[in-house]
Amino acid sequence: MSNNTHFIAGDWHTGDGHAIQSIDPAKNQVIWQANSASAQQVDLAIKAARNAFLDWSNLSFETRLSFVKKFGDLLSSNKQELAFTIAQETGKPLWETATEVAAMIGKIGLSEKAYHERTGTVENPMPVGQAFIRHKPHGVVAIFGPYNFPGHLPNGHIVPALLAGNTIVFKPSDLTPLVAEKVIQLWQEAGLPAGVLNMIQGEVETGKALAAHSGLDGLFFTGSSRTGKLLHEQFAGHPGKILALEMGGNNPLIVKDAKDTKAVIHDIIQSAFVTSGQRCTCARRLFIQQGQEGDELLKQLIEATAKIKVGKYDADEQPFMGAMISQHAATLMTQAQAQLINLGAKPLLTLEHLDTESGFVSPGIIDVTPILANLPDEEHFGPLLKVVRYTDFDSAIDEANNTSFGLSAGLLCDNQEDYQHFYQRIRAGIVNWNRPITGASGAAPFGGIGDSGNHRASAYYAADYCAYPVASVELDTVTLPGTLSPGLTL
Numbered sequence: 160m161s162n163n164t165h166f167i168a169g170d171w172h173t174g175d176g177h178a179i180q181s182i183d184p185a186k187n188q189v190i191w192q193a194n195s196a197s198a199q200q201v202d203l204a205i206k207a208a209r210n211a212f213l214d215w216s217n218l219s220f221e222t223r224l225s226f227v228k229k230f231g232d233l234l235s236s237n238k239q240e241l242a243f244t245i246a247q248e249t250g251k252p253l254w255e256t257a258t259e260v261a262a263m264i265g266k267i268g269l270s271e272k273a274y275h276e277r278t279g280t281v282e283n284p285m286p287v288g289q290a291f292i293r294h295k296p297h298g299v300v301a302i303f304g305p306y307n308f309p310g311h312l313p314n315g316h317i318v319p320a321l322l323a324g325n326t327i328v329f330k331p332s333d334l335t336p337l338v339a340e341k342v343i344q345l346w347q348e349a350g351l352p353a354g355v356l357n358m359i360q361g362e363v364e365t366g367k368a369l370a371a372h373s374g375l376d377g378l379f380f381t382g383s384s385r386t387g388k389l390l391h392e393q394f395a396g397h398p399g400k401i402l403a404l405e406m407g408g409n410n411p412l413i414v415k416d417a418k419d420t421k422a423v424i425h426d427i428i429q430s431a432f433v434t435s436g437q438r439c440t441c442a443r444r445l446f447i448q449q450g451q452e453g454d455e456l457l458k459q460l461i462e463a464t465a466k467i468k469v470g471k472y473d474a475d476e477q478p479f480m481g482a483m484i485s486q487h488a489a490t491l492m493t494q495a496q497a498q499l500i501n502l503g504a505k506p507l508l509t510l511e512h513l514d515t516e517s518g519f520v521s522p523g524i525i526d527v528t529p530i531l532a533n534l535p536d537e538e539h540f541g542p543l544l545k546v547v548r549y550t551d552f553d554s555a556i557d558e559a560n561n562t563s564f565g566l567s568a569g570l571l572c573d574n575q576e577d578y579q580h581f582y583q584r585i586r587a588g589i590v591n592w593n594r595p596i597t598g599a600s601g602a603a604p605f606g607g608i609g610d611s612g613n614h615r616a617s618a619y620y621a622a623d624y625c626a627y628p629v630a631s632v633e634l635d636t637v638t639l640p641g642t643l644s645p646g647l648t649l
């Protein structure tokens with residue numbers, strides 16, 4: 160039982176809410192348990208952030224950066240331990256969680272650069288005085304994180320929010336509380352002043368108490384479209400509060416006349432099955448041409464996918480795919496597959512729940528061409544790739560756009576004109592050509608349109624929603640203009 164669960168005003172607190180726990184989905188073992196934060200503790204965390212705001216925002220950027228850099232140093236010296244905790248709590252293989260910690264470290268330099276480039280100060284001479292564009296922090300912001308990158312994705316909001324001068328109440332995913340606890344311990348060790356970064360743990364009711372709190376100036380959310388929409392409704396009527404939403408996708412990947420079949424298969428697998436399909440950028444719908452070449456590509460894709468190694472995060476011979484986040488998530492994937500089969504889809508490689516006590520599933524491929532007219536526009540957040548066979552490129556693009564989401568999309572094709580045609584028509588925030596559609600760079604904006612987000616892209620553009628612009632015209636003494644407006648006599 161962890162007593163040091165909620166970090167409020169620089170101290171660790173025991174929760175007053177109900178018991179919660181975290182389970183290692185590969186080994187089916189409880190690795191963390193505690194009591195969630197009560198609504199009263201959520202309120203205390205917001206008050207602590209409010210009390211810390213003025214002093215924190217008044218520090219120079221360099222001073223704030225020095226705390227963030229110290230945190231980065233601590234990430235570096237604790238990277239193996241943190242990568243292990245992420246693996247243990249999410250099931251992701253160690254090779255992959257090491258890259259997650261590396262991305263957290265890389266975020267610091269990228270956010271420093273983005274702060275200056277996106278929200279730097281601009282000075283323009285005026286006939287009288289000087290004009291300035293500067294940026295100010297919003298105040299107290301809530302940050303909600305998902306489970307699939309429990310370190311990297313909340314970090315992608317926390318670091319730029321702190322650099323901009325905001326203070327924070329962070330609510331991690333209830334499936335990954337241990338990772339959050341370790342990360343906050345590092346922030347504490349970095350000497351962050353009390354109240355600047357607070358963390359409360361809990362399930363939906365804790366999230367609701369935080370999101371509904373009148374003391375918030377903004378909320379930065381990465382998670383499912385369903386929850387994001389609830390938050391959007393909750394924030395309706397509060398135009399003064401900033402809401403940044405990064406949500407799911409139903410991402411298309413189209414293959415057209417590409418010569419190197421092995422390279423195509425590599426990019427498909429990397430797009431659809433990395434992280435056991437638990438990336439918001441993962442390819443969910445794969446468009447393959449009808450005909451003999453398409454048949455051959457599909458055959459080889461099925462063979463290669465069937466050979467993907469699935470296994471424990473700490474196996475000596477590392478798997479490509481680890482366990483899904485939970486036994487429940489694995490069950491939901493088998494149910495999603497069964498629902499598609501019931502509708503008339505044809506399984507080409509069946510997704511199997513390999514051990515029903517854990518989160519292990521094998522990757523699946525299913526032909527949804529026969530049910531295209533009734534295909535549910537849903538994000539199935541796991542390793543199940545839906546194949547659509549097509550004859551006409553334009554109708555494939557139309558079908559690719561036939562979704563309420565718009566996060567990532569890709570084309571695997573050797574012809575540049577085809578790519579330009581695709582680029583002009585496809586609707587998504589991330590559009591790649593001959594590269595996997597996962598693995599987006601933090602040096603670029605990251606986000607989607609439609610149900611994937613609300614046009615407040617994160618990663619490089621996170622600086623934009625962490626501060627508001629202020630336009631000022633300034634002169635150091637009150638001065639009478641040389642020429643008065645018509646009709647004025649002084």
Ligand SMILES: NC(=O)C1=CN([C@@H]2O[C@H](COP(=O)(O)OP(=O)(O)OC[C@H]3O[C@@H](n4cnc5c(N)ncnc54)[C@H](O)[C@@H]3O)[C@@H](O)[C@H]2O)C=CC1
Pocket residue numbers: 303304305306307308312330331332333361362363365366367370381382383384385386387389405406407408438439440538540566606611
């Ligand atoms: N576009 C992006 O940048 C990314 C999007 N995602 C999306 O996230 C999802 C997976 O993450 P999950 O953790 O399952 O998301 P989720 O929506 O279930 O949870 C996200 C956070 O919201 C909280 N929450 C849940 N219900 C709430 C409510 N009614 N009110 C307030 N808070 C609530 C959770 O406790 C958690 O902290 C997928 O849909 C995926 O596509 C994941 C990574 C990146």
Ligand SMILES: O=C(O)CCC(=O)N[C@@H](CCC(=O)O)C(=O)O
Pocket residue numbers: 307308311315437438439440441596597598599600601602605617618
């Ligand atoms: O925020 C960044 O630094 C870049 C965005 C990012 O890391 N994207 C990853 C994971 C996000 C996800 O899909 O869950 C990716 O595109 O693979």
